[in-house]
Amino acid sequence: xxxxxxxxxxxxxxxxxxxxxxxxxxxxxxxxxxxxxxxxxxxxxxxxxxxxxxxxxxxxxxxxxxxxxxxxxxxxxxxxxxxxxxxxxxxxxxxxxxxxxxxxxxxxxxxxxxxxxxxxxxxxxxxxxxxxxxxxxxxxxxxxxxxxxxxxxxxxxxxxxxxxxxxxxxxxxxxxxxxxxxxxxxxxxxxxxxxxxxxxxxxxxxxxxxxxxxxxxxxxxxxxxxxxxxxxxxxxxxxxxxxxxxxxxxxxxxxxxxxxxxxxxxxxxxxxxxxxxxxxxxxxxxxxxxxxxxxxxxxxxxxxxxxxxxxxxxxxxxxxxxxxxxxxxxxxxxxxxxxxxxxxxxxxxxxxxxxxxxxxxxxxxxxxxxxxxxxxxxxxxxxxxxxxxxxxxxxxxxxxxxxxxxxx
Numbered sequence: 204x205x206x207x208x209x210x211x212x213x214x215x216x217x218x219x220x221x222x223x224x225x226x227x228x229x230x231x232x233x234x235x236x237x238x239x240x241x242x243x244x245x246x247x248x249x250x251x252x253x254x255x256x257x258x259x260x261x262x263x264x265x266x267x268x269x270x271x272x273x274x275x276x277x278x279x280x281x282x283x284x285x286x287x288x289x290x291x292x293x294x295x296x297x298x299x300x301x302x303x304x305x306x307x308x309x310x311x312x313x314x315x316x317x318x319x320x321x322x323x324x325x326x327x328x329x330x331x332x333x334x335x336x337x338x339x340x341x342x343x344x345x346x347x348x349x350x351x352x353x354x355x356x357x358x359x360x361x362x363x364x365x366x367x368x369x370x371x372x373x374x375x376x377x378x379x380x381x382x383x384x385x386x387x388x389x390x391x392x393x394x395x396x397x398x399x400x401x402x403x404x405x406x407x408x409x410x411x412x413x414x415x416x417x418x419x420x421x422x423x424x425x426x427x428x429x430x431x432x433x434x435x436x437x438x439x440x441x442x443x444x445x446x447x448x449x450x451x452x453x454x455x456x457x458x459x460x461x462x463x464x465x466x467x468x469x470x471x472x473x474x475x476x477x478x479x480x481x482x483x484x485x486x487x488x489x490x491x492x493x494x495x496x497x498x499x500x501x502x503x504x505x506x507x508x509x510x511x512x513x514x515x516x517x518x519x520x521x522x523x524x525x526x527x528x529x530x531x532x533x534x535x536x537x538x539x540x541x542x543x544x545x546x547x548x549x550x551x552x553x554x555x556x557x558x559x560x561x562x563x564x565x566x567x568x569x570x571x572x573x574x575x576x577x578x579x580x581x582x583x584x585x586x587x588x589x590x591x592x593x594x595x596x597x598x599x600x601x602x603x604x605x606x607x608x609x610x611x
Contacts, residue, residue, distance in 0.1 A: 207585060208593040209235065210270070210382075211577025212263065212281040213390070214373065216439065217415035217531065219245045219262040220574040221270040222566055223278060224559075226582045226592065235582045236561035239274025240571070241266040248416075252287055253372035256379065263380040273562075278593040280383040282581040283373055284573050285330065286390035286417060289366040292431040294335070295321055297358045306339070306348045310356055318360040328370060330387050331363035335427045344425075361428050363389050385591050388580050390414075390573050391421035391431050396583075397576030398529050398553030399423065406523030410553060411510055411542075412572060413532030415439050420510055422519045430517040436506045438532040441499050448498045449490060451479055459495060466503055467537035468496040500541065507545040525549030531570040555579075 207226040213219065220242045224235035243265035247258030271277050297318025301310055319332045337345040338357035348356060365387075374384045394412040395404075404423035409430075412419040415438045422430040441464070445456035463477045476489040514520055525548035528538060533552060542550040555566045555575035566575045584591045 208238075208276060208278050209578050209581035209585060209591075210267075210278045210281040210593065211393070211574045211579075211581065212267070212283045212377065212382075213393075213571075213574035213577060214248070214259060214263065214284065214376075215245055215414055215531075215573075216248050216417075216437070217245055218570065219243050219259075219266040220571055221266045221281075222571065222574040222578040223270045223274045223276070224561070224578045224582065226585050227560075234558040234560060235579055237559055237563050237566060237575075237578075238276065238561060239270040239272070240562065240565040240574075241269030241271070241273065243269065247376075252289075252369055253376060256372065256376050259376040260379040263377055263382070267380060267382065278382070280385040280591075280593050281377060282386050282388055282393075282577040282591075283377060283384050284390040284393050284577055285365055285370060285373060285387045286414075286419060286433055287365075287369060288417070288433055288435055289369055290389060290431075290433055291327075291364050292389075292428075293321075293362050293364075295319070295332075295360050295362050297360065299356050301353050301356055304352055306351050306353050306356055308349060311337075311349065311358075314356050314358040315360065318358050319362070321362065323364060326367055327364045328367050329362060329364050330370065331361065331389060331392070333361040333363075333392075333428065335359040335361050363392075363431070385581065386584070388577055389431065391419040391433065392428070393576035393580055394419065394529055394553075394572040395421040395423070395576065396579050397555040397572045398527055400557060401426070403524035403527070407519065408522055408524035408527060409510075409514055409519065410527045410529060411507075411533075412530035413437060413506075413528065414530050415532075418506055418510070418532075419530075420513060422514060422517065422522070424519060424522070429519055430514065432513050434506070434509060434513075436502075436509070440506075441502050441532070444498050444502050445495065448494070449479060455480055460499070463492050463495055464499050464535055465492075465496040465537050466500055466535045466541045468493055468500050470537045471496045499535065503535075503538065503541055504545060507542055511546060522548060525551070527551055527553040529553035529569045529572040533569040558582075 211222045223239040227234045245262045247255030295318045297314045299314045337348045339353045395410045407424040409422040418434045420432045471493045475492045481488045
């Protein structure tokens, strides 16, 4: 019986990725042992919103089965990511008086309830209320106030809300695939959990996760989430630019981007050409690879400029640890160099690694940042509370559970 299995499910516009891991029993060195990884082409999504329940259900089922087969176990619940431009993030303050001379856990719970007590429209729900810091009698920067003498306790909480229909459709698709959503997690926060270190969060860092439909930004300073945004630009935007610039179908433009795309035009030999379909079926033509690179570079430069404006507007234009790029779109050659030119800051490629063992090399790629981060998020919750993990046997019971899911 394995009682500490965690599954992270990233339902992306292009791919659905799954990471299954086992929480380490050693509380002194908490971590996650990767047991299985799965991925499948996504369908039924437009942007980050579900448009076809059946298609996305099949994507979830296929990716989960692949991960379970690799892991040799079956899980019954997942930590699923949620994103999209319908997500809103804000800060809230809660204040309570301390009845006794010393702050107790009950006081912490009360101040959290007060901070979360914000009015929401009927079509929105809260998915996160993350404590940022506490203030004891106006003294700031306190991480754990339990046991301190005080008469007043304040809590700063980072709130994230989303559309009820968006979260309900994700849960419904996962349920139809035969699983249960343990918790919905904001994708930028999950990605940051996988690729950012605590030291980087303390001195200031921004993670930019380039997905197919969106570019997610999560900025940290002094160990706290300072800014989160989801921009409606991603890898599909680059592909659409190539469709117009090269006059080719979307599928051909995607292949061109995957095989010949470069983020900086000067990295390409001006004499190099690539084959493209001609105007008549059966014919072909050759196009300078430098032209492809120019189209990609201009769009990425624009996207990075928008991100820079977001960070400056949030007062985060001087980040000590710089920028971390991740997501499937971050695999383009030259993208780190381009980002360094735009942000004039240190830039590195972010891949899941810290706190991971087992088949960690299977997720050592930018596209698995969110899925690995979701699994790590679940591992953190299990370590803190002892709840939220799957309790499933392996071997013959795994096969029986899988058969029952397929049958029903």
